Amino acid sequence: MLKIRMSSPRLQAQTPRPGSRVAIIGGGYTGAIIAKLLAERGIRDIEEVTVFEPREQLGSGLAYDVKNIDVRLNVAAHRMRAIPGAPTAFLDWLQTSGTLTVDPQAVTQEGIFARRRDFGRFMQSKLAPHLDSGAVRHIRHAIRIVERENEQWRICGADGTIVMADILILATGHPPASRPPVVDRLSASATSRIKDVLAADAFNEIGKCDPVLIVGSGLTAIDALCRLKALGHTGTVSLLSRTGLMPRPHAGGGFSPFGDFNSTDLTSARKLLSKVRATIRDAQAQGIPWQSVFDALRQHAPSLWQALPMRERQKFLGRLRRWYDVHRYRMPPQGAAILGRGIDTGWVRLKTGDLVSVTEDRQELLAGLETREGRTEFRCRHILLATGPDFLNYAAHQRFLLGMHRDGFIQSDPLGLGLACDFAGRALTVAGTPDTTLFVGGPPARAAFGELTGVPEIAAQAASLADRIIGCCARETRTIVISPTM
Numbered sequence: 001m002l003k004i005r006m007s008s009p010r011l012q013a014q015t016p017r018p019g020s021r022v023a024i025i026g027g028g029y030t031g032a033i034i035a036k037l038l039a040e041r042g043i044r045d046i047e048e049v050t051v052f053e054p055r056e057q058l059g060s061g062l063a064y065d066v067k068n069i070d071v072r073l074n075v076a077a078h079r080m081r082a083i084p085g086a087p088t089a090f091l092d093w094l095q096t097s098g099t100l101t102v103d104p105q106a107v108t109q110e111g112i113f114a115r116r117r118d119f120g121r122f123m124q125s126k127l128a129p130h131l132d133s134g135a136v137r138h139i140r141h142a143i144r145i146v147e148r149e150n151e152q153w154r155i156c157g158a159d160g161t162i163v164m165a166d167i168l169i170l171a172t173g174h175p176p177a178s179r180p181p182v183v184d185r186l187s188a189s190a191t192s193r194i195k196d197v198l199a200a201d202a203f204n205e206i207g208k209c210d211p212v213l214i215v216g217s218g219l220t221a222i223d224a225l226c227r228l229k230a231l232g233h234t235g236t237v238s239l240l241s242r243t244g245l246m247p248r249p250h251a252g253g254g255f256s257p258f259g260d261f262n263s264t265d266l267t268s269a270r271k272l273l274s275k276v277r278a279t280i281r282d283a284q285a286q287g288i289p290w291q292s293v294f295d296a297l298r299q300h301a302p303s304l305w306q307a308l309p310m311r312e313r314q315k316f317l318g319r320l321r322r323w324y325d326v327h328r329y330r331m332p333p334q335g336a337a338i339l340g341r342g343i344d345t346g347w348v349r350l351k352t353g354d355l356v357s358v359t360e361d362r363q364e365l366l367a368g369l370e371t372r373e374g375r376t377e378f379r380c381r382h383i384l385l386a387t388g389p390d391f392l393n394y395a396a397h398q399r400f401l402l403g404m405h406r407d408g409f410i411q412s413d414p415l416g417l418g419l420a421c422d423f424a425g426r427a428l429t430v431a432g433t434p435d436t437t438l439f440v441g442g443p444p445a446r447a448a449f450g451e452l453t454g455v456p457e458i459a460a461q462a463a464s465l466a467d468r469i470i471g472c473c474a475r476e477t478r479t480i481v482i483s484p485t486m
């Protein structure tokens, strides 16, 4: 009697030791790092890793597929920790690739803040050997339909390509920003002057002296300011924020994370806030900046988030999220300097309020703002939307996701943060059970993790996802008994 290991009796005649086929939809940073790890760590158990990504390069995605050189990472290079097991890989690459020679402005007192485009180039360099060897296959098409067929995933690309996979990973990243309904009732010519700042043509029509209103005041708005500055814009730029809160700057001095957030008692948003405030007081008493407290908080985010009951998570999102975000997502020093100088010279004006109407007045747009002082009107020529990706009802934002939802494979998470999944990244079906063949990677999985937007957090999730998938694949290669007469 002969014993062999195989993943499926169907494949018995083809290979004595087949592995699983993994498909990843989305080849931004998340899809790319998962593919890289699967190719390196799953060499024995994974037969094929296919990444569907319409962009030319893997590893860039929305954040790093930028042509211009004016937008920078908002995290210092030594903190990017993009490659699990090689925490200084990006810093090393910056130094050895000559990138810092071309871009000496990246070096600041607060650390090295490289161009976002260069991080994309770094990721491409890390993926290149796997693409060259064939361990990772890049199919440059968007996915339109995903179905289940004979215990496999049947994945159909926009061009008709069909790939069958045992394991499917959804790494579709950031959805587009939602447009405020008030901008959709305008003529075509007015609508063409209201753009998502992340759109490729967002700045094309803006004249140097045109007054611009940026809706939103987070890091995306700071990027827009940097871009306008680089284009030589001299008209006024107004940043409209609902809360009046702006991203905070980084601290120099190379301080380590400060604070112990391991307590099991932090089970409400209020307790968490008190603990953060107390820790900041302790830090400042020792001459340590508050930024170090947020760095420690960020490291403990998954366990803190999981300790919060659902009601408290909702409270956090409703009352503390914006406050948390402006401290956590900090401006690169170069962007902070542009903002500071802009305010000083009057180029940039900060406004607090809600955009409640937009009308046309000859060549201008008249924005109606609801502020604390009442309703005001504001004239501008262009409106840039920097409100950030809209994760609400994630399962409905693409046709193939909607189809998977209708078939019961996925559901949006109830907090509006992405897709429902467990801490292992397994997608929860409509019935609420984890699917062992379907995973969610990166930002859409953050409802389970609390904090899953920055590269270091995604890298950590990617590593554990890759190990789990490889573990599953290894277990699924089961021993079957074949008679010698076969």
Ligand SMILES: Cc1cc2nc3c(=O)[nH]c(=O)nc-3n(C[C@H](O)[C@H](O)[C@H](O)COP(=O)(O)OP(=O)(O)OC[C@H]3O[C@@H](n4cnc5c(N)ncnc54)[C@H](O)[C@@H]3O)c2cc1C
Pocket (backbone or CB within 6 Å): 025, 026, 027, 028, 029, 030, 031, 052, 053, 054, 055, 060, 061, 062, 063, 064, 072, 073, 074, 075, 080, 141, 142, 143, 144, 171, 172, 173, 174, 175, 220, 398, 400, 441, 442, 443, 452, 453, 454, 455, 456, 458
């Ligand atoms: C503007 C911006 C700046 C940032 N800056 C920093 C920073 O400085 N430091 C930091 O740590 N983090 C930063 N982040 C956060 C972080 O790096 C991102 O969250 C991360 O890159 C997420 O990558 P992703 O691959 O999950 O998503 P995305 O970058 O959104 O990529 C998703 C990819 O999926 C593809 N896709 C979507 N649907 C389909 C489909 N149907 N078929 C095939 N492909 C599909 C898209 O083409 C896209 O390329 C930034 C994020 C943004 C948006």
